[in-house]
């Protein structure tokens with residue numbers, strides 16, 4: 001067994017965080033030891049993201065900086081994994097000889113073997129095919145960020161043609177996992193203390209179209225809902241085109257499915273949606289929201305917006321602002337458009353919205369959302385909500401943080417670390433735009449009877465997208 005220490009740095013989305021959990025699990029099972037201190041590691045792994053060029057630039061900087069370490073210590077192994085490995089494999093190996101292992105998005109299930117091969121042969125190793133299915137890796141409890149919560153991949157890749165997005169090129173076409181494999185994995189996680197799962201996919205609600213007829217996300221949710229100890233089930237990221245009546249009915253019939261729904265619109269203007277090739281109009285998007293609210297009145301919605309897409313006019317922008325008001329999103333993630341090499345919008349559309357206009361529109365979207373979020377959060381004051389306690393607050397030592405079933409962050413005064421991973425009631429006493437302040441209620445109800453804290457190691461995280 002190789003007892004070398006490895007350091008793993010993760011950039012990007014939830015999918016990458018899950019992949020890193022699987023990468024770390026595989027390395028540990030092969031005898032490597034994880035360390036949070038880069039300087040003491042003999043294997044340095046970067047799990048990368050290429051969704052935006054700015055995200056890539058940060059990774060390039062980090063890869064460049066690792067050259068000095070390799071020069072000082074030629075025995076150290078440096079591996080680049082994930083989207084950038086997939087996209088820039090040739091450049092990485094030919095122009096960056098200090099990189100030993102290049103491991104693509106469908107190969108990380110054998111990362112340990114690739115690292116070992118590089119150690120033994122003292123040569124560079126490239127794997128960017130489909131040789132190492134990461135979803136088959138058994139997950140190590142110590143690699144999970146929190147005992148009670150887990151991400152579970154259900155579909156990888158994307159078949160959609162969104163003109164600004166590099167994901168179909170880096171992650172490949174959609175491949176769904178069989179229902180049985182997912183159910184088995186979730187059952188194992190539940191036996192291990194998980195009570196909340198988030199099902200992941202780039203187009204998570206397209207799940208199943210490549211499997212046996214009749215298999216879809218609605219069926220999978222009904223299947224997982226039968227696992228008694230599973231208290232919360234959510235899924236991201238959904239595409240409006242696949243929000244079918246069947247899926248809505250399943251969500252309405254299954255009370256443990258989250259009442260927080262992230263449904264990215266990207267723009268409120270039909271002209272921009274068409275240029276993005278999103279495949280729906282503002283009217284259809286709103287109709288889906290209305291239908292789902294009709295079935296589940298308490299449902300909360302969150303959105304993504306891109307500010308300053310090529311050709312976006314002031315009127316288009318106003319349409320996005322009005323969409324925030326009309327739906328009353330509880331949260332929006334807003335990004336300034338920046339052309340991403342290799343995408344249709346970068347190659348064929350003129351990036352004609354000036355930087356300062358993009359920045360202003362970005363701000364206006366954020367400010368509108370903050371106003372709407374604050375009003376929604378204020379309506380919670382006085383209510384008692386059940387939260388899953390996630391851990392100490394990042395900003396105040398005397399506070400802990402938890403989340404409601406509708407994904408609202410609640411901070412509350414607490415000194416008892418045993419509450420981590422438990423469901424407790426809090427009374428909401430104050431509202432802010434991005435979070436709530438609560439007071440722990442007397443009748444603390446726990447679902448993990450006699451279960452102590454078992455938080456996993458925090459993995460190093462690079463700047464996200």
Ligand code: SF4
Pocket residue numbers: 158159160161162165166167168202203239
């Ligand atoms: S649905 Fe569109 S934005 Fe989402 S991953 Fe696929 S191509 Fe990218």
